[in-house]
C-alpha cells in the first residue's frame with residue numbers, strides 16, 4: 001500500500017474544495033417563455049416593456065370555480081377600478 005508522507009493513504013485524500021461549486025452540474029434554468037402575452041381584459045391591448053401601471057387580479061371569468069388571472073391596462077384599470085363617480 002502506498003502511503004503518503006503524512007500517513008494517509010494516497011488517493012483517498014479529499015480534494016480541496018476551493019474553486020468548485022456544488023451547483024455547477026445543475027443546468028441553468030430555461031428562459032421564461034411568454035406563451036400567453038399579457039393582454040388587457042377590456043381593450044385587448046398587449047403589454048409591452050415592464051407593463052408599468054398594469055393591474056392583475058383573479059376572477060372566475062368562465063364560472064368553472066377556478067379563478068383566472070386577468071390583466072388590465074392602466075387606462076382600463078383606472079376606468080374599471082379607480083374612477084370615482
Ligand SMILES: [Zn+2]
Pocket residue numbers: 040041042043044045072073074075076077
Ligand atoms: Zn385596456
